[in-house]
Amino acid sequence: MASAAEKHPAYNPSATPSPKARARRQLDLAVRGWFAATVLGQGLFIAFILLFYYTSVFSGDYAAWNAKPMITGYVEGDATGNHQFALHVLAAAIITSCGLLQLVPQVRARWPMLHRWSGRLFLAMALILSFGGLWLVWVRGSYMTIPGAIAISMDGLLILWFGTMAWITARQRSFAAHRRWALRTFIVASGVWFMRLGYIVWGVMTGGAGIERGLSGPFDLVWAFATHLLPLAVLELYLRAERGSPQAQRAMAGGLWLAAVLIFGGSLGAWFFMWWPAIMA
């Protein structure tokens, strides 16, 4: 029996989608591929934070942090610094979880209340991580090089700026602008995660060219800034491609698939070479 759609006078089973519609579909599919890789990669990052940091913080065994390479980590007698760092890692798992939740379209459509509260929690954690992170760098002195300290501070300031804009535009109910600022906030808040993935991917591809002890090599210095600026540039290209020509959308889809593959490989590498050995140490 023919369906209601098939009975419609405009129904034409042999009609092929226009190049514009096909390019749009390719772009949407690439976004899903990118998001699937990101969920896997950030899921592993959250698992690491829970299994390594939450267990040590809640059992009061702060000294266990130093089982993995740290800039400062646990310092005996430095109660303020240790507690500040404990707060930082506790907030890190929450912001990463909330960030992923915010991007799921079904959550926004079916549970708008959950989206709002998760968004508020994300922004509260962004304040803790950015101001707390700036304190760790400039007061506690947790940095390897001055350019590295400036780069991570820039990331913290971008998180605060974009997060504020996402909040303001949500309150104004300017949803198109809110979406853009929220995506930018997600990307810069993922900067520290991109940093770890980038080291793995670059290390495997080049054998560690430009990486020096003390993070003072050419790759270290460039990647310190590119870790948030490069993904941000990709996002800006995506926001333009969405409204661009079919060619631009197809090129963007290709770029996003490449990003998905790098994120997928980098995440598995980070888990097996960085995070799992630290958990098992």
Ligand code: HEM
């Ligand atoms: C919002 C995103 C952020 C997340 C998810 C995050 C997460 C983390 C995690 C998990 C660690 C532990 C290091 C590890 O085991 O790999 C860490 C360390 C650190 N973070 Fe963040 N962070 C964020 C933002 C920032 C910002 C904006 C700054 C600075 C302005 C910062 C400064 C630091 C410093 C200095 C350390 C090293 C502490 C040490 O080794 O002694 N973080 N962060």
